Every structure is written in structure tokens, then in C-alpha cells.
Amino acid sequence: MEEYANVRPLLKRGCEFLGVQYPIICGAMTWVSEPKLVSAVANAGAFGCLAGGNAPTDILRAQIGEMKKRTDKPFAVNLITIAPAYHDHLAMLAEEKVPFIVFAGSFPREKEIEAAKATGAKVLCFASTISIAERMIRFGADAIILEGSEAGGHIGHVSTTVLVQQVLYRFCDQIPIFVAGGIGTGKMMAHMLLMGAAGVQLGTRFVMTEESNVHPAFKEAFIHANARDAISTPQYDSKLPVVAVRALRNRGTAEFGALQLRLLRELEAGTIHRQQAQEEVEKFWIGALRRAAVEGDVEMGSMMAGQSVGLVDKVIPIRELLDELLRDADRELVEIKRKLSC
Incomplete structure (x- = not known):
């Protein structure tokens, strides 16, 4: 057959x-x-x-x-x-x-x-x-x-x-x-x-x-993760439109929240344009993902994962x-x- x-x-x-x-x-x-x-x-x-x-x-x-x-x-x-x-x-x-x-x-x-x-x-x-x-x-x-x-x-x-x-x-x-x-x-x-x-x-x-x-540490984190650990990031204000990102919750997740708040303050003060702010967001994810996937920094890096990580x-x-x-x-x-x- x-x-x-x-x-x-x-x-x-x-x-x-x-x-x-x-x-x-x-x-x-x-x-x-x-x-x-x-x-x-x-x-x-x-x-x-x-x-x-x-x-x-x-x-x-x-x-x-x-x-x-x-x-x-x-x-x-x-x-x-x-x-x-x-x-x-x-x-x-x-x-x-x-x-x-x-x-x-x-x-x-x-x-x-x-x-x-x-x-x-x-x-x-x-x-x-x-x-x-x-x-x-x-x-x-x-x-x-x-x-x-x-x-x-x-x-x-x-x-x-x-x-x-x-x-x-x-x-x-x-x-x-x-x-x-x-x-x-x-x-x-x-x-x-x-x-x-x-x-x-x-x-x-x-x-x-x-x-x-x-990095092996990246894979090891996936092995121990549950589906609920893969969370999506919030958008704090429509003044700074950001695409939600789903990744394993860690200290880097909190760091991204702090970045958004800082950029919103700068937008409010007029010291940065929205396009520049959005580029800062993308630069964050590029660097954070490299730290996790390439360097193995599973605390501060971004471990992008779908909820199927629980499987x-x-x-x-x-x-x-x-x-x-x-x-x-x-x-x-x-x-x-x-x-x-x-």
C-alpha cells in the first residue's frame, strides 16, 4: 500500500x-x-x-x-x-x-x-x-x-x-x-x-x-515551557502602533514594556517622530531575538514561540x-x- x-x-x-x-x-x-x-x-x-x-x-x-x-x-x-x-x-x-x-x-x-x-x-x-x-x-x-x-x-x-x-x-x-x-x-x-x-x-x-x-539554551527553554508561557505583547497607546509579538515570558518582556513607555514619553515631548519610534521597536526585537537564539540569553533575549510550544x-x-x-x-x-x- x-x-x-x-x-x-x-x-x-x-x-x-x-x-x-x-x-x-x-x-x-x-x-x-x-x-x-x-x-x-x-x-x-x-x-x-x-x-x-x-x-x-x-x-x-x-x-x-x-x-x-x-x-x-x-x-x-x-x-x-x-x-x-x-x-x-x-x-x-x-x-x-x-x-x-x-x-x-x-x-x-x-x-x-x-x-x-x-x-x-x-x-x-x-x-x-x-x-x-x-x-x-x-x-x-x-x-x-x-x-x-x-x-x-x-x-x-x-x-x-x-x-x-x-x-x-x-x-x-x-x-x-x-x-x-x-x-x-x-x-x-x-x-x-x-x-x-x-x-x-x-x-x-x-x-x-x-x-x-x-542556541541549546533556547531549545531547552522550549522543552520546559507550557502553552500559557508564550504570551503576546500589548500595545500601550495608539500613538505608537506596534505589531504584537508572541514569545516566552521573561525579563526581556518587561524590558520591551519599559521601552514602549519611554518612546511614548518622547513622542509626547516631540523629541522623536513616530516612524523613528517604530524603528526603535523593530531594532529591539532584532537584537533581543539574536541574544536569545544565537547567544543563548534566555533571560533578556526574545524567545519568540507559538503556543504550540506546549506540544x-x-x-x-x-x-x-x-x-x-x-x-x-x-x-x-x-x-x-x-x-x-x-
């Missing part, structure tokens, strides 16, 4: 769109989704996203070159629309020609999606509300990553379960939709596929793989992770068939 015979028909649409064996996306994570991890994901048959983040353009270009040496499989470059080098990154991709471009951080303008598609790449855009999904589809996105607030890193405010009902059910016949946010098991993946998803995106589970280069308790190879997800999805479909025949 064909391996994963029950789940394979549900994987077909996502596989064909991404050009992979399994439409399981390893989400782009700054300081984490570098060529070693992303190419390992691609070579194992899934889909990896190289994190553009705030990297200097020449560094990102070099990483794309390294990816092309490490794998001949499809992969994406993830662009952060609020990064200082964002427009330079987008211009550079017209020369480097990657198969997929993912827009993240905020939401791209229509002309930016057009520019990305003009490179020959397929474009995926995040959506955290129904109105954003509608706008990205209208602007020409080839696929949507529907991300609920359970996810790690920069997030929206609507849960995956509500977004599935608002967006997935409505648009899944129109455009491939990949569901993200709180997806940590094959059983959940099976249900998302049954509801119309073309595939799923995971981040936290891929952090906890042997191929992930994050992980060990570090495993990527191949083992994919086998687990696919095996458990397949078994869940068998169980659903059994229940329906009762």
Missing part, C-alpha cells in the same frame, strides 16, 4: 502549488531560518522559507546563493515589509530569481506584489483578518498563509479557529490557503486539510529540530518530524473514516 495513502489526496493541491512532496511549510524565523535549516527542510521534501529579516542586502543575496548550492528544490524568500532594507531586498530579487516570495511583517502594496510576480516568482501573503485576506487576493497574491494569533513572533489578534471559519471556508476553492498558528501535530494537520487547507505552516516545531542552529518536549531530526506529522495525519483520517461508518 502506498505510504500515507489516506492523506496523500488531500496533499495534492499544496504539493502541486509548491512543487514539493509535502505541503508542510517551515515558517521564516529571523536568526533561525538560515540556509542550513531551510535547505534541510527542502531536501526532506517539505517547503522552507529563508528569512530576509533585517539582513543587509548583500548578506541576503549570499544566503540565496548558498541555498541554490545546498538544494535544487523549491524554497521561498521571506521579506519583512517594515524592515529598513525591504525595498532593496525586493529590488535584489529581480536579479536573483527565486521561485517563491513571501511577504510578512505588515502587508504589501499592490505594486509591490506586482513587482514580485514580475520576477517570475509565485507570491504568498500572510492574512490575519478576513479584510486583509480579501485585499491580498485582490492585489494578486497566488496563495495565502492564514495565520492565527496562536503563532509565534509578529502576530495578529484573531485565533486560527475563527480565521478558518471566516477565510478558509470562504476562499479555499478560489486560492490555495496554508494555515498557520498553533499547528503542532499531524492530527491537527489532517483536520485543516479536510477543511480545505492546501497545507500547513509550522515554526516552533522546526525550531526544535537537530538541523536548527538556535514539544524533545529535539528531533527534520525527517523524523515530517514522518510523525504525516503518519499521525494518516492515522487520524483512518479514525475519522471509522467514526463515520459507525
